[in-house]
Amino acid sequence: MSETRQAGDALREEVRAWLAENWDPKLYKSRGGADWTSTPEQRAWLAKVVEARWAVPRWSAEWFGRGLDDAEARIIEREFARVGAPGAGQDRSNLWANTALAHATPPFKAKIVPALLRGEVAMCLLYSEPGAGSDLAGVRTRADAHSDQRGDQRGDQRGDQRGDHFVVNGQKVWTSGAATADYGMLIARTDWDAPKHKGISFFFCPMKQKGVDVRPLRQITNESHFNEVFLTDVIVPAENLLGPLNGGWGVLQTALAYERSVMGEGARGPRSGVAESEGEEPLIALAREAGRLSDPVLRQEIAKAIAHKKLNALNTARAKADLAQGTSSSIMSLGKLAMSRILHEEARVRTLILGAQSMLEGQAYPRAEDANFLALNAYFTSIGGGTDQIQRNIIGERVLGLPKEPEVDRDVPFRAVRSGATPKGTKKD
Amino acid sequence: MATITVEEREAIRDTARRLLADRSTEADVRRTMESESGYDPALWRQLGELGLLGLIVDEAHGGAGAGAMELEAVMEEMGAALLCGPFLSSSVLAASLLNALGDRGAQDRLLPSLADGSKIATVAITGPQGTWTQDGVAITAQEKRGAWTLDGPAFFVAHGQIANVLLVVARTDDGFAVFEVEAKAAGMHIDPLPTFDHTLRLANISLNNVAACKLNSTRPAWDAIEDALDVARVALAGEQAGAGAKVLAFTVDYTKNRFQFGRAIGGFQAIKHMAADLLLESESANSAARYAARALAESAPDAKAAISLAAFACADAFSTITATAIQMHGGIAFTWAHPAHLYLRRARADAQLFGTSNFHRERYLTELGAPA
Numbered sequence: 143m144s145e146t147r148q149a150g151d152a153l154r155e156e157v158r159a160w161l162a163e164n165w166d167p168k169l170y171k172s173r174g175g176a177d178w179t180s181t182p183e184q185r186a187w188l189a190k191v192v193e194a195r196w197a198v199p200r201w202s203a204e205w206f207g208r209g210l211d212d213a214e215a216r217i218i219e220r221e222f223a224r225v226g227a228p229g230a231g232q233d234r235s236n237l238w239a240n241t242a243l244a245h246a247t248p249p250f251k252a253k254i255v256p257a258l259l260r261g262e263v264a265m266c267l268l269y270s271e272p273g274a275g276s277d278l279a280g281v282r283t284r285a286d287a288h289s290d291q292r293g294d295q296r297g298d299q300r301g302d303q304r305g306d307h308f309v310v311n312g313q314k315v316w317t318s319g320a321a322t323a324d325y326g327m328l329i330a331r332t333d334w335d336a337p338k339h340k341g342i343s344f345f346f347c348p349m350k351q352k353g354v355d356v357r358p359l360r361q362i363t364n365e366s367h368f369n370e371v372f373l374t375d376v377i378v379p380a381e382n383l384l385g386p387l388n389g390g391w392g393v394l395q396t397a398l399a400y401e402r403s404v405m406g407e408g409a410r411g412p413r414s415g416v417a418e419s420e421g422e423e424p425l426i427a428l429a430r431e432a433g434r435l436s437d438p439v440l441r442q443e444i445a446k447a448i449a450h451k452k453l454n455a456l457n458t459a460r461a462k463a464d465l466a467q468g469t470s471s472s473i474m475s476l477g478k479l480a481m482s483r484i485l486h487e488e489a490r491v492r493t494l495i496l497g498a499q500s501m502l503e504g505q506a507y508p509r510a511e512d513a514n515f516l517a518l519n520a521y522f523t524s525i526g527g528g529t530d531q532i533q534r535n536i537i538g539e540r541v542l543g544l545p546k547e548p549e550v551d552r553d554v555p556f557r558a559v560r561s562g563a564t565p566k567g568t569k570k571d
Numbered sequence: 572m573a574t575i576t577v578e579e580r581e582a583i584r585d586t587a588r589r590l591l592a593d594r595s596t597e598a599d600v601r602r603t604m605e606s607e608s609g610y611d612p613a614l615w616r617q618l619g620e621l622g623l624l625g626l627i628v629d630e631a632h633g634g635a636g637a638g639a640m641e642l643e644a645v646m647e648e649m650g651a652a653l654l655c656g657p658f659l660s661s662s663v664l665a666a667s668l669l670n671a672l673g674d675r676g677a678q679d680r681l682l683p684s685l686a687d688g689s690k691i692a693t694v695a696i697t698g699p700q701g702t703w704t705q706d707g708v709a710i711t712a713q714e715k716r717g718a719w720t721l722d723g724p725a726f727f728v729a730h731g732q733i734a735n736v737l738l739v740v741a742r743t744d745d746g747f748a749v750f751e752v753e754a755k756a757a758g759m760h761i762d763p764l765p766t767f768d769h770t771l772r773l774a775n776i777s778l779n780n781v782a783a784c785k786l787n788s789t790r791p792a793w794d795a796i797e798d799a800l801d802v803a804r805v806a807l808a809g810e811q812a813g814a815g816a817k818v819l820a821f822t823v824d825y826t827k828n829r830f831q832f833g834r835a836i837g838g839f840q841a842i843k844h845m846a847a848d849l850l851l852e853s854e855s856a857n858s859a860a861r862y863a864a865r866a867l868a869e870s871a872p873d874a875k876a877a878i879s880l881a882a883f884a885c886a887d888a889f890s891t892i893t894a895t896a897i898q899m900h901g902g903i904a905f906t907w908a909h910p911a912h913l914y915l916r917r918a919r920a921d922a923q924l925f926g927t928s929n930f931h932r933e934r935y936l937t938e939l940g941a942p943a
Contacts, residue, residue, distance in 0.1 A: 423941075426940070430941070435943070445935050456862050457858045472850075473858075479847070480851055535843060544823065544835075545827070545835045
């Protein structure tokens with residue numbers, strides 16, 4: 143116990159000393175968060191962190207790590223956080239690097255992992271398709287194995303490569319960062335005769351090539367945060383395959399688990415959820431401003447909407463307390479469903495308060511803008527990342543232990559599986 | 572009040588759970604609810620012996636000296652077991668009113684017998700509209716040569732017909748006051764009411780020139796009454812959360828074992844999604860009740876807001892869970908023999924006690940700094 147503490151103290155001193163010598167907040171003006179790789183100075187800092195083995199201390203020495211346990215690694219993260227320096231804790235938070243480390247082929251891993259840790263490559267996700275949303279295993283983007291002759295024929299950037307490659311065709315959607323990405327984590331079908339989960343492979347797909355067509359997707363909110371990505375004869379070197387051929391569904395589960403744990407970390411941030419936010423509740427402020435705070439019907443609706451929010455914060459706080467005591471908590475899994483209700487309800491009550499004004503839009507009517515934006519953007523939460531209905535299935539099955547949904551397409555060759563919205567009278571191949 | 576650790580609180584909860592698993596089974600509940608008194612005197616004595624009747628009575632008066640968090644935990648168990656009896660009236664509302672008023676003589680006289688179960692007390696506040704508010708109080712008190720007499724009615728007095736002692740809220744020339752009245756006092760009429768929740772007992776009382784003992788209060792009596800009501804609201808929220816969780820558990824269990832169309836009905840999304848929604852209701856109720864208990868125990872600045880939030884969140888959750896549970900069960904839960912309706916009846920009664928959900932939403936907004 144005391145030896146552990148001493149070791150922890152020594153580590154803390156070492157990190158502090160290193161940060162004191164190397165970290166300059168003025169030089170590396172931090173923007174924080176995942177965007178923290180936009181300038182050469184920032185990337186130079188990340189390279190320094192990787193070299194000093196602070197980026198992924200839980201990993202082995204072979205891979206820029208120190209083989210530390212979680213408690214020790216957290217000491218490093220805390221010291222970095224204390225001075226506002228980014229780059230530590232990537233063994234928890236860097237989805238891309240973790241996935242590559244676990245599943246990439248040795249030659250590709252050697253290239254890509256350090257580049258990812260140093261922020262030298264930008265990434266995007268190529269999972270969802272117009273016909274594969276909630277049912278992600280239904281992807282129809284195809285990756286066909288080819289010998290290297292075809293690459294030679296094309297005479298493009300792949301021409302000098304030895305070995306096989308894949309040619310990818312299909313369409314992906316809801317991709318953020320596609321226009322700037324160097325690679326996309328791609329799932330594509332490689333065996334059409336296997337059942338749907340068993341014919342998918344996972345790739346790091348090079349994005350800067352002919353055949354990758356990125357088009358911004360206009361959302362119902364009139365914004366464009368996402369893209370459609372059309373892939374036409376896109377070349378992916380065989381060494382960019384992660385995990386076994388047709389074993390992509392397993393790789394995807396690892397990647398999704400990292401994604402969720404990072405999102406979970408976000409939910410377990412410094413916000414306790416218990417203390418009331420400073421200032422007045424926005425719905426109360428809006429009703430006051432609209433002169434409708436004395437309307438008894440509205441007051442009931444406002445109280446209900448605020449309560450949804452507060453109850454979710456209390457649930458989160460209780461889940462955290464359970465976790466701190468080592469009890470696993472099922473409450474965490476309710477958060478997304480609760481958040482979806484909170485957002486839709488807030489939009490509904492804002493609209494009730496505004497009345498006829500909610501018919502307007504534009505900068506001259508910011509309250510109407512807010513209410514209408516919320517009413518539309520609430521679907522981002524109730525559809526994105528698993529619809530409310532999928533969420534209820536997950537809660538029913540994983541938390542309450544109810545029987546799983548029947549999967550009529552589970553053991554059927556994918557070729558024979560129907561998916562997407564096929565108009566009446568048309569035939570899909 | 573002595574500091575109670577988490578382990579001690581869980582031990583108190585376990586004590587209640589074990590006793591009730593043994594003595595408040597569905598068969599016990601059905602037998603007791605059909606009895607005239609509506610409680611089992613033998614079980615009541617046992618609750619006293621185990622320190623549960625005096626849970627929030629201080630140790631000097633023979634109680635356990637516990638606080639709101641322990642009370643909430645015990646009430647979760649009592650709700651789950653649908654305990655029949657005047658616990659909420661006597662051990663919670665009457666005891667907390669005596670605590671809040673601070674009349675030492677009355678405390679010495681009454682608290683020990685409430686704690687050991689030898690006496691049952693209740694509180695009469697409610698007017699004809701069934702509100703637990705100042706404007707509902709319909710009993711007036713008059714003083715002649717140092718002796719007080721009470722006149723007027725009170726309605727929906729919980730367990731009024733089995734109480735030995737009533738703490739009666741009345742109007743005086745100097746504002747509200749609380750009076751101690753013997754149930755057998757001359758001029759006191761107690762009319763039992765038929766209740767939809769058969770596990771509950773309610774009575775109307777009317778007083779005609781009834782001699783009463785005025786209890787002293789260290790502060791305006793209504794403040795003490797409001798504090799006592801808040802303790803009862805936390806307890807009731809715990810009961811609702813515990814009962815709701817129990818109903819959800821047996822309902823989910825049923826849907827795993829009821830087969831139709833060759834499948835367990837819990838495998839159908841129509842049922843599965845209802846269950847998922849109810850889990851959110853149930854867990855939220857639990858969080859709200861426990862948070863309110865902690866806020867009250869710690870005298871947090873947001874305690875009143877937290878209590879009103881728990882009051883409407885737990886009342887609504889319990890009502891929704893029981894109502895939906897019957898639908899999820901199907902025909903079996905439409906039968907008298909099935910326990911679901913017992914919980915639905917309890918939920919509907921609980922939703923009226925100590926202020927409706929609408930009342931508490933109104934109070935919640937006011938506590939958040941937005942009075943009407």
